[in-house]
Structures are given as C-alpha cells and as structure tokens.
Amino acid sequence: MKETIAAISTALGVGAISIIRISGPESIEKVNTIFKGKDLNTAESHTINYGYIIDKNSEVIDEVLISIMKAPKTFTTEDIVEINCHGGIATTKKVLELVLSTGIKLAEEGEFTKRAFLNGRIDLLKAESIMDLINSKSENSRKQAIEILNGSLSRKISSLRFQILEKIITVIEVNIDYPEYDDIEIMTKEKVKNELISIKKQLEKIIQESENGKILKNGINTVIIGRPNVGKSSILNRLLDEEKAIVTDIEGTTRDIVEGNITISGVELNIFDTAGIRKTQDIVEQIGVNKSFEYIDKADLIISVFNNNEELNAEDLEILDKIKEKNKIIVINKADLKQKINLDNLGNNIVFTDTISDNGIEQLKERIVSMFNLDKLEKSDYSYLNNARQISLAKEAYEIIIGVENQIDSEIPLDMLEIDIKNAWEVLGKIIGETYEEELLDQLFKQFCLGK
Amino acid sequence: MKYDIIIVGGGHAGCEAALASARLGNNTILVSSNIKNIADMPCNPSIGGPAKGILVREIDALGGEMANNIDHSCIQVKMLNTKKGPAVRALRAQGDKVLYPKEMLNTMNNTKNLTILENMVEDLIIEENKVKGIILEDSTKIEAKAVVLTTGTYLKSVILCGDKKTESGPHDERPSKFLSENLKKYGFTIQRLKTGTPPRIARESIDFSKLKEEPGDQKEWTFSFFNKPLYKYQNQISCYLTYSTENVHKIIMENLSKSSMYGGYVEGIGPRYCPSIEDKVVKFSDKEKHQLFLEPESKFYDDIYLQGFSTSMPHDIQEKMVHSLPGLENAKILKYAYAIEYDAIDPLQLKNSLETKIISNLFTAGQINGTSGYEEAAAQGLIAGINASQKINNKEPLILKRNEAYIGVLIDDLITKGTKEPYRMLTSRAEYRLLLRHDNADIRLSKYGHEIGLIDDNKYKIFEDKLNNIDQLFQELDNIKLTPTEETNKKLEKYETAQLKDGITLKEFLKRPEITFDTLKELGFIFDYNDDVKEQVEINIKYEGYIKKANKEAEKLLDLDKTKIPEDINYDKIPNLASEGRQKLMKIRPETVGQAARISGVNPADITILLIYLKKENKND
Structure with missing residues (x-):
C-alpha cells in the first residue's frame, strides 16, 4: 500500500487562497477526521464540499472548500483531496499540520509528479527531466539539511537517539536474545519510565527550540492595533524610522495593512499596521476593520495602542477583550497630554510614548526583547528543525513516547512497548537523515559480553 | 551415475x-x-x-x-x-x-x-x-x-x-x-x-555440589506442530551453571599471546556473538566473572560441554584455566577447545x-x-x-x-x-x-x-482444523456478552480490572491485558478448545492494535518488493544515479526494488530514479 502524502500546492502569499493537496489511498478517510461538514467518505467523486477544518478540540481552524477526486481519474491516479483554505499563511500551515497529524506524510519535492508518472499519467518523454529534477532537488535539500543540521540540535537529536538506544532498546533486546544471562541488567518498567521522562523532556525542549528557531527564521509577526487616531501609524513610523503609513488627524486613514520590517536584537520584527477599529458604515473601511481582527488571530505579538488623553470607551474594551489571550504590549500614547485614561484594567505590560518625540520607543523595543528572550536566543546557531517535515517528525516521536508512557503501567509486556520505542528512535533518525541499520547490533555487542 | x-x-x-x-x-x-x-x-x-x-x-x-x-x-x-x-x-x-x-x-x-x-x-x-x-x-x-x-x-x-x-x-x-x-x-x-568451540569435560570428574542446577521445564513441549510430546518432564537431564574467576582471568591475561587469536595465527573473522573466553576477558576487563553453562551432550556418554569457555589456548593452558573454575578443580578434559577457520x-x-x-x-x-x-x-x-x-x-x-x-x-x-x-x-x-x-x-x-508438496493432505487437515477452531472461538467470544450486573462487578474486583458500566462481549473483555482465558473460566465461561487455539485467539485479541500496525508498516515497506529488476539491467545506462548507489547496485544486483532500497548507501532518490527508469523501459518494450 502506498503512503498518503500532502503538501501546500499553491505559492504562499498573504491573503491568497491556498490549496493543500493530498494524494493516496487514505486521503479521503483521513481528511474526513479533521473536517466538519458532510461525511466525505460518502461524497461523490469530483465534487466540491463546503465545511470547516477543525482541530482535536473541535475548534474551527478555517472555513474551507474541499474537492474530492477519486481514483483513477485524477492527476496521480490515486484518490486526491484538495483543501481550499481561506485564512492566509498561518492558517494554511496550521491546516497542513493538522493534516500531517492524522498520519499523512509530507510530500517530497516533486512527489505528486513522480506518482503521476509512475502511475502512467504523464508522458514518457518527461521521464528524463523528472529524473533530473528529483536528483537536483534531492541533492539540494540534502545539502540544505546537512547545513541546517550540523549544529547543536543535530547533536542533541543524535545524543537523544543514543540514549534511547543504549538505555532502553539495547537492554530490552539483549534480555530477549540472551534471557539466561544473570549478569545483564534486567530492564524493568520502572527504569524505562524514568528514561522516558528524561527523553520526553529533551524532546519537548527540542520542539520548543525549533519554535524559537522559527522566530529566528521567520521573524515575529507583530500587529499594531487600536481605535482610529490613537497614533498607531506614528508608533509604526517611529519603529520603522520612516514615513510609511500616512499620518493625519482624520480618523480612518489607514485602511490597508501596511507592512514594515525592523531588526531588534538580530531578530526580524514583521510589523503590520491596521485600520483603526471602530464601528463604521463605510463598507471599504469595514473590510479594513475586519482584516485587523483577522490579523490579531495570527500575530505572535500585539501592540495595542490607547490614547492617554481619553477614557477607555466601548471600542477600546472590545479590543481589550479580543486580545486578552494574546501576547501583547499595551502602549499608552500621547503621554505628553493630560492623563484621562484609567490604567487599572490594563495589566502591567505598559509602555508610555508621546506624540511629538521618540520617548518610549526604546522602551518598547526593550520590552519586546525581554518578552521573547531575544537576548538569550542563540543566534549564531541556526541549527533548528526548520521545516514542517522535521518538526512533524519530532512531534511524531514525542507523541509515540507519550503513548508508551501512558501504557507503561498496564500489563502490556515491555518487549511490546519497545516496538513503539524503537519506532520513535527510527523517526528521530529520519530527522538527521542517518539510519545505520547495524547500529543496534553494534551497540548490543559493544555494551554486553555475550556468547557461548 | x-x-x-x-x-x-x-x-x-x-x-x-x-x-x-x-x-x-x-x-x-x-x-x-x-x-x-x-x-x-x-x-x-x-x-x-x-x-x-x-x-x-x-x-x-x-x-x-x-x-x-x-x-x-x-x-x-x-x-x-x-x-x-x-x-x-x-x-x-x-x-x-x-x-x-x-x-x-x-x-x-x-x-x-x-x-x-x-x-x-x-x-x-x-x-x-x-x-x-x-x-x-x-x-x-x-x-x-x-x-x-x-x-x-x-x-x-x-x-x-x-x-x-x-x-x-x-x-x-x-x-x-x-x-x-x-x-x-x-x-x-x-x-x-x-569460529570456535569450548572444551568437553568428563561428567564424573565434576564436583556438582559447587554448581547451580539448571533443570528443564516442568511441562512437556514439542517443536513440531504435528507431534505430541515424546518425553516425560521428570526424565530430563539438567544443565549446570558456574562462573569464571579472577584467577582464571589472570591465567588468560598472562598467557594471552599463546592463544591462536592473540598470537596472530588466525586470519578468519570470528563472530561477535560467540567470543572466546580470552576475548571476553580482554574486551570486558571490568567484569569480575563470566557465566558458564555445563551442558550434557548425551545420555550415552559422559562429555559435558562447557558453554561460554571457547578458547584457542594451547592444551596446557586450557588445563590450568579449567582447573581454576569452581567445581572443575579436578576436571578431566576429554576434548580440548579449538578455533576453526x-x-x-x-x-x-x-x-x-x-x-x-x-x-x-x-x-x-x-x-x-x-x-x-x-x-x-x-x-x-x-x-x-x-x-x-x-x-x-x-x-x-x-x-x-x-x-x-x-x-x-x-x-x-x-x-x-x-x-x-x-x-x-x-x-x-x-x-x-x-x-x-x-x-x-x-x-x-x-x-x-x-x-x-512437503506437507501432505493429512497433516494439512490437522492445520486446517486448527484454523477453523480459531475462527469458531473468535465468533463464540464475540457472541457472548458480559452484562454489568452487581454480581459480575463484585467478582471482577478480584482481578483488579475496571468495573463494567455497559455490557461488553467477551472478546472486548479479553482485550484487557489483565484478563485471560483462566479468568473467563473462573467467571463460568468454559471454552472447550486446545491451548494452542486459545493462545492464538488471545494473542490476536490482546495485541490487535500492535499487530495491525505492524502489518500496515510491513505492507508499505514491502510494496517496493513487487517491482522486479531485470537480471540484465545495465546500471551505467541509468542517468542521475548517485555514484555510491550505482556502485552498490552493480555489486549486489538486487532482484527487486525493495531489496535495492534495503541496501545501505542506496538513497531514496536513487530508488525513485530506478523506479522511473524501469517504468520507462517497460513502456518501451
């Protein structure tokens, strides 16, 4: 049976509709498990189905259209599902992660085309060029992988694998193959449990670091929000140090999202200015307001601006409600004017800025540095798990370990649980791209004195 | 002729x-x-x-x-x-x-x-x-x-x-x-x-009082699926256990260069899983003792096989080594150990x-x-x-x-x-x-x-009957329901298993790791089947999840074995193969793409290229 594979098949761009394509025998069944709408298993071939992608907790991630195309009349001649996402980059990635979490594998470069060819869909003449393509792509990605992974994280994964091998797998295997050696330690569930706890912690850390790595690579998506005319654009400009957004006294000037980048402590800050949030009759402006709310959901950081010179009104309170779960800094602008705002309900992550000078901007930057521990991120070390495949493998290994941990106190024998542990070990091996098949046997005979 | x-x-x-x-x-x-x-x-x-x-x-x-x-x-x-x-x-x-x-x-x-x-x-x-x-x-x-x-x-x-x-x-x-x-x-x-073999010792020269007895199981077994046990467990002959001592290790270290292996007389490569005693002492020098089993060779003669003591030392050193072992102080060596190339x-x-x-x-x-x-x-x-x-x-x-x-x-x-x-x-x-x-x-x-044609119809019938019995027992277990009455739940307390909330079939019940056919019997459900039938059913029910997963993995990996590689394939004619992969493929000449994928040094991209090449060749034919 062929594996089912998935990938984002459209170019990534802000606001564009993106399509995630899934091909293989389990595509319909697996996507159905993360879909709220009609039962896709019963959907006719070549139909488009409306509904939602939901996560494990049944939370809606995106509103989607799903095309079902059943074998053999498809590009790859296998069952194909295409998910049309509407939520922009972050959401599309999230949907892809969900798809992968069902056990579907991330497609390799050119894999759909490869399948199409192998299943007889593509003209013979293209064969050579596909082979060229696969070769160069794989060579490139191999090089890339090596470059990316020769740092400390690769060492961490190697040493984690070695720990699993030496402390658990080898001992259990030796107990199986040499049951009568009384001088070999007998692996107990208690010992395995302790090892698993340590392994789990390290894996958690690796995954966490890869999230940090993401920040290093992709930057921090920062959204500036606030009611109209509280000074969002001037804050942006001061951060960017240039006149990018139009600053006027007329409310509602910034309707489009203006983007700018600055570097703080070596990390990119992607700043999105938004239209002022207020109740409006203007349809064009309303679109801008809605977009602002959309951006709040996707942001890593929210800079929420309030006017020092005015009391909080209903719109401010609505904003505060929208961002209460988010990573945020409250900026009280126009601090040079008389304070009318009540700070009681604004928390303590507050920075004061004024309208006529750069006062407070440095503080704002410092606050960002400390929130994301940017000064502590190891920036010279770019060896984090950088792509979805690697992160999904690390998470897969993590899930397997959790699964074993949950079962360890049951009556299931250790050698059965070890099958899963070995699986986690192999999955980790895929991240660093090195699985040496004799590794286990070598370790077995190195670690123990065996034989007759 | x-x-x-x-x-x-x-x-x-x-x-x-x-x-x-x-x-x-x-x-x-x-x-x-x-x-x-x-x-x-x-x-x-x-x-x-x-x-x-x-x-x-x-x-x-x-x-x-x-x-x-x-x-x-x-x-x-x-x-x-x-x-x-x-x-x-x-x-x-x-x-x-x-x-x-x-x-x-x-x-x-x-x-x-x-x-x-x-x-x-x-x-x-x-x-x-x-x-x-x-x-x-x-x-x-x-x-x-x-x-x-x-x-x-x-x-x-x-x-x-x-x-x-x-x-x-x-x-x-x-x-x-x-x-x-x-x-x-x-x-x-x-x-x-x-490879090598250890010395054989005369039974009557061994002091068994210093050794630990290792008897056989108190139950009869057979290797063949078609045989009934042909022995009584009471009639088995025991093995015995002893250990090497620091003194033995000392003798070995002092005479190491006299062994064929360490003296440099051997060119062949020996197995890691069957090291000689001198190998064990050298490579695991921190171990104070090594386990040795004394195994009887036959009931018709007196040789005892000294498992764990294979050596290529000369005879006089072997004498010294063996006599330093507990229980073998006066042992008579009937056959000396040797290495063979x-x-x-x-x-x-x-x-x-x-x-x-x-x-x-x-x-x-x-x-x-x-x-x-x-x-x-x-x-x-x-x-x-x-x-x-x-x-x-x-x-x-x-x-x-x-x-x-x-x-x-x-x-x-x-x-x-x-x-x-x-x-x-x-x-x-x-x-x-x-x-x-x-x-x-x-x-x-x-x-x-x-x-x-090596299993005749009579034997095969025995096997088919077993398969039928397995199916039947599965069905029976699926048809009987255990209801969550107070009485049943009281009985279950003894087995440290979760109380029943809803009715479940015996099949589902048997899925619980702590429940066996013996439990069912004590609960009054008696199934008149052979132990081997029950064993199959129980294993398949208990480990269903694991077995399914393994089958699925195997199917995926072995899918490539379905694509055969023609014997006369010319790897030089396939563009884009990585050079290490090409060399390995030329040397080993695998019969299927699956086998090719299992060769170390042949990477996934090589396999894809090979698949595409084979597909293309097929179409050309």
Whole structure:
C-alpha cells in the first residue's frame, strides 16, 4: 500500500487562497477526521464540499472548500483531496499540520509528479527531466539539511537517539536474545519510565527550540492595533524610522495593512499596521476593520495602542477583550497630554510614548526583547528543525513516547512497548537523515559480553 | 551415475536439502565425506533458543525435518522468555548428540528417492555457466540437473590451538582442499571465517555440589506442530551453571599471546556473538566473572560441554584455566577447545532462492553462505532443497518475505547486506518480530509447505482444523456478552480490572491485558478448545492494535518488493544515479526494488530514479 502524502500546492502569499493537496489511498478517510461538514467518505467523486477544518478540540481552524477526486481519474491516479483554505499563511500551515497529524506524510519535492508518472499519467518523454529534477532537488535539500543540521540540535537529536538506544532498546533486546544471562541488567518498567521522562523532556525542549528557531527564521509577526487616531501609524513610523503609513488627524486613514520590517536584537520584527477599529458604515473601511481582527488571530505579538488623553470607551474594551489571550504590549500614547485614561484594567505590560518625540520607543523595543528572550536566543546557531517535515517528525516521536508512557503501567509486556520505542528512535533518525541499520547490533555487542 | 539433484555435505543444511528434494519426488543423492557425521552436532548440544527456536518451528511448518528430529532426541526442553510478550517466546532443547544424528540418518534411510554416498567432492561439472554435476576425488563424475553445496566448515578448514595449525575439519575429519579453489575459479569471492568451540569435560570428574542446577521445564513441549510430546518432564537431564574467576582471568591475561587469536595465527573473522573466553576477558576487563553453562551432550556418554569457555589456548593452558573454575578443580578434559577457520562464499553472489547468480542450478546453504548455527543452516538447506526442485521442475522458487518468516529475514539479510562475520539469527534482526512469532509459524507458512508438496493432505487437515477452531472461538467470544450486573462487578474486583458500566462481549473483555482465558473460566465461561487455539485467539485479541500496525508498516515497506529488476539491467545506462548507489547496485544486483532500497548507501532518490527508469523501459518494450 502506498503512503498518503500532502503538501501546500499553491505559492504562499498573504491573503491568497491556498490549496493543500493530498494524494493516496487514505486521503479521503483521513481528511474526513479533521473536517466538519458532510461525511466525505460518502461524497461523490469530483465534487466540491463546503465545511470547516477543525482541530482535536473541535475548534474551527478555517472555513474551507474541499474537492474530492477519486481514483483513477485524477492527476496521480490515486484518490486526491484538495483543501481550499481561506485564512492566509498561518492558517494554511496550521491546516497542513493538522493534516500531517492524522498520519499523512509530507510530500517530497516533486512527489505528486513522480506518482503521476509512475502511475502512467504523464508522458514518457518527461521521464528524463523528472529524473533530473528529483536528483537536483534531492541533492539540494540534502545539502540544505546537512547545513541546517550540523549544529547543536543535530547533536542533541543524535545524543537523544543514543540514549534511547543504549538505555532502553539495547537492554530490552539483549534480555530477549540472551534471557539466561544473570549478569545483564534486567530492564524493568520502572527504569524505562524514568528514561522516558528524561527523553520526553529533551524532546519537548527540542520542539520548543525549533519554535524559537522559527522566530529566528521567520521573524515575529507583530500587529499594531487600536481605535482610529490613537497614533498607531506614528508608533509604526517611529519603529520603522520612516514615513510609511500616512499620518493625519482624520480618523480612518489607514485602511490597508501596511507592512514594515525592523531588526531588534538580530531578530526580524514583521510589523503590520491596521485600520483603526471602530464601528463604521463605510463598507471599504469595514473590510479594513475586519482584516485587523483577522490579523490579531495570527500575530505572535500585539501592540495595542490607547490614547492617554481619553477614557477607555466601548471600542477600546472590545479590543481589550479580543486580545486578552494574546501576547501583547499595551502602549499608552500621547503621554505628553493630560492623563484621562484609567490604567487599572490594563495589566502591567505598559509602555508610555508621546506624540511629538521618540520617548518610549526604546522602551518598547526593550520590552519586546525581554518578552521573547531575544537576548538569550542563540543566534549564531541556526541549527533548528526548520521545516514542517522535521518538526512533524519530532512531534511524531514525542507523541509515540507519550503513548508508551501512558501504557507503561498496564500489563502490556515491555518487549511490546519497545516496538513503539524503537519506532520513535527510527523517526528521530529520519530527522538527521542517518539510519545505520547495524547500529543496534553494534551497540548490543559493544555494551554486553555475550556468547557461548 | 545420473541423478536429479546432488547434495554435497551431510550437515544440518544438507540433510534438510536432501530430504526436501527426495520428498518432492526428485532422484536425490547426498554425498558426505563420512556417513558417521551425518546430522552431527560438532559444537553446542542445543537446538532452538530466541529467534533460532522460531526458525525451527518455521522449518516444521514448511515440511522440514529438524523440529521432528529434535522432538525425538531431546534430553531437556525449556520455553524461554515466558515472562515477556508472545513475540519473543522461544523453545530451546538440549539435544542428545548420539540420538539426533541417529534419528536423522534413520529418517533419510527410509526416504524414497534418496541415496547416500560416502565420498569427497572435488569439483563441479559446469557447462555454459550451468552446473551439470560433480566430480569426486577419484575422478568419478555424477551428473545432475541441480547441485546444492552444504559444505559446512569443511572448505579448507584449519584447526587452531595455540600456535598449532592443523589442516582438518571437526573430529579430525579430512577437510575439502580443492572445492573452494575451484569455486574461486568459477568466479566466486571466497572469504575466510572463524569460529570456535569450548572444551568437553568428563561428567564424573565434576564436583556438582559447587554448581547451580539448571533443570528443564516442568511441562512437556514439542517443536513440531504435528507431534505430541515424546518425553516425560521428570526424565530430563539438567544443565549446570558456574562462573569464571579472577584467577582464571589472570591465567588468560598472562598467557594471552599463546592463544591462536592473540598470537596472530588466525586470519578468519570470528563472530561477535560467540567470543572466546580470552576475548571476553580482554574486551570486558571490568567484569569480575563470566557465566558458564555445563551442558550434557548425551545420555550415552559422559562429555559435558562447557558453554561460554571457547578458547584457542594451547592444551596446557586450557588445563590450568579449567582447573581454576569452581567445581572443575579436578576436571578431566576429554576434548580440548579449538578455533576453526574455513572458507565461505560471499552471499551477495546469491539470489533470493539461494541459487548462485554466477552458475545457474547451483545452490548453496549453511556455513558456506557465511552463517553460523544448526538452525540457520537447516533453514537454508530446506529452502535450497525446495528451490533446486522447483527450478528443475520449472516452477517458481519459494521466496519468503521479511514479514513472513525469520527465514525470509535471514536470506534477505545475507543476499542484500552480505556478512563479514558468521551470521547468527537474532530477534533484533527482525523488524516485524511481532508478526513472526513461534506460536504462529504454522499459520504463516503451512500453506506454502502444502502447496509445494512437503506437507501432505493429512497433516494439512490437522492445520486446517486448527484454523477453523480459531475462527469458531473468535465468533463464540464475540457472541457472548458480559452484562454489568452487581454480581459480575463484585467478582471482577478480584482481578483488579475496571468495573463494567455497559455490557461488553467477551472478546472486548479479553482485550484487557489483565484478563485471560483462566479468568473467563473462573467467571463460568468454559471454552472447550486446545491451548494452542486459545493462545492464538488471545494473542490476536490482546495485541490487535500492535499487530495491525505492524502489518500496515510491513505492507508499505514491502510494496517496493513487487517491482522486479531485470537480471540484465545495465546500471551505467541509468542517468542521475548517485555514484555510491550505482556502485552498490552493480555489486549486489538486487532482484527487486525493495531489496535495492534495503541496501545501505542506496538513497531514496536513487530508488525513485530506478523506479522511473524501469517504468520507462517497460513502456518501451
């Protein structure tokens, strides 16, 4: 049976509709498990189905259209599902992660085309060029992988694998193959449990670091929000140090999202200015307001601006409600004017800025540095798990370990649980791209004195 | 003289090959240099154990002889790993070194179509890369359609003991001096391997009061699925346990350079899993003692095999070493330990069927292929015998997959990875060990044994009845419901299992790890089925999730095995293969894309390129 594979098949761009394509025998069944709408298993071939992608907790991630195309009349001649996402980059990635979490594998470069060819869909003449393509792509990605992974994280994964091998797998295997050696330690569930706890912690850390790595690579998506005319654009400009957004006294000037980048402590800050949030009759402006709310959901950081010179009104309170779960800094602008705002309900992550000078901007930057521990991120070390495949493998290994941990106190024998542990070990091996098949046997005979 | 199939060698591989060939109706001759040594056990007196015991059951399920033969000649039997999961359990028997060969020879003498000849084989008759027969040392020619070589350790064997090197096989037998030279001439790569055996001690000279007794199980077992136990557990002979001491280690270290190994007299590569005592002392110097088992060799004579004490020290040092062991202070050594070197071919030159790639209709099995162990030899012998027969009768070879049998793992490992040391079967070599259990070898393989013709209809009927019973028991368990009454839940308290909230079938109930058929019996549900039927049902219910997962994994990985690679493929003509991958592919010449993917150094991109190339070639045809 062929594996089912998935990938984002459209170019990534802000606001564009993106399509995630899934091909293989389990595509319909697996996507159905993360879909709220009609039962896709019963959907006719070549139909488009409306509904939602939901996560494990049944939370809606995106509103989607799903095309079902059943074998053999498809590009790859296998069952194909295409998910049309509407939520922009972050959401599309999230949907892809969900798809992968069902056990579907991330497609390799050119894999759909490869399948199409192998299943007889593509003209013979293209064969050579596909082979060229696969070769160069794989060579490139191999090089890339090596470059990316020769740092400390690769060492961490190697040493984690070695720990699993030496402390658990080898001992259990030796107990199986040499049951009568009384001088070999007998692996107990208690010992395995302790090892698993340590392994789990390290894996958690690796995954966490890869999230940090993401920040290093992709930057921090920062959204500036606030009611109209509280000074969002001037804050942006001061951060960017240039006149990018139009600053006027007329409310509602910034309707489009203006983007700018600055570097703080070596990390990119992607700043999105938004239209002022207020109740409006203007349809064009309303679109801008809605977009602002959309951006709040996707942001890593929210800079929420309030006017020092005015009391909080209903719109401010609505904003505060929208961002209460988010990573945020409250900026009280126009601090040079008389304070009318009540700070009681604004928390303590507050920075004061004024309208006529750069006062407070440095503080704002410092606050960002400390929130994301940017000064502590190891920036010279770019060896984090950088792509979805690697992160999904690390998470897969993590899930397997959790699964074993949950079962360890049951009556299931250790050698059965070890099958899963070995699986986690192999999955980790895929991240660093090195699985040496004799590794286990070598370790077995190195670690123990065996034989007759 | 003219036969259908010739078997060269009468060890465990040769016996299985000869019996399979003859039983399949081929006029068969087995040539052995000494009939007395047919089915001989020149090293340890045991058969089975982890992984190996499963090989023996597989041989039985396919219609081979080893399981039946050891059932008739064992002096002690143990089920190992009973406290672990079902996937790793295995039987091991102490075999009687007199009875085992006697039983085997008896079976062979009573097999139709089988002739045994005592002679030394020196060369093959080869025409146009096809074997046509053999040439004996007196230049007699025997013609045949296929030849199976099972020469064991006899190819240019040299026995080593200290600085003494003797051209000899085990038991002072004559080695075969010319066959391996001739094989080299035909294009085979010859490698030199080494193994060793420990001293044998006279029973009456051992002080057993200082040793720990290791008795057999208090229950009878059989290797063969078709036999009832042929012994009473009370009549078993015990093994004993002792340990090496610091004094022994001191003697070894002081005399290290006198051993053949450390003195530099050995060129062959020995197995890591079977180190000599001097190796153990040197490589694990922090260990104060090493475990040694004393195993009786036969009830007809007094030799005790000192397992764990194989050495190539000269005799006088061996005396000192043995006498420093607790319980062996006054031991009389009946046979000194020795190391043995011998020639083997490179198994990369073999096909999946065990036919050689260079010479057609020539098959090899056992130590000549670089393996070690009676069970590994017998398994290959059986497959080589079957496939020699299939070949000359124009039938498809029997090829077992890695998820079907340890035999499949063994052969695939040999022909795909080759081996640099004598290859021993280990549980860790099988990635699908959960599927390859000793208890289900018949379910996995009897169909093949029957199809080929080694399992007759009567035996097959017994097997089919078992399958039917398994189905029936499954259904019964599915049809009976356990209701959550107060009374039932009260009874359940005793078993530390969750209380019932809803009614569940007995099948679901049995899924709970702490619940067994014994629990069901105590709850009043009695099922009148044999234990082996219940065992199958219970394992399949309890580990259903694991088994399904393993099956799915296996299917995915073995999908590539469906694509065959033509024998005459020219790898130079395939653009874009990475150079390491290309070299490996050219050397090993895998038969399927799956096998290619298992070669280390052949990367996934190479496999894709190979698949595309094959697809393209197919279309062009």
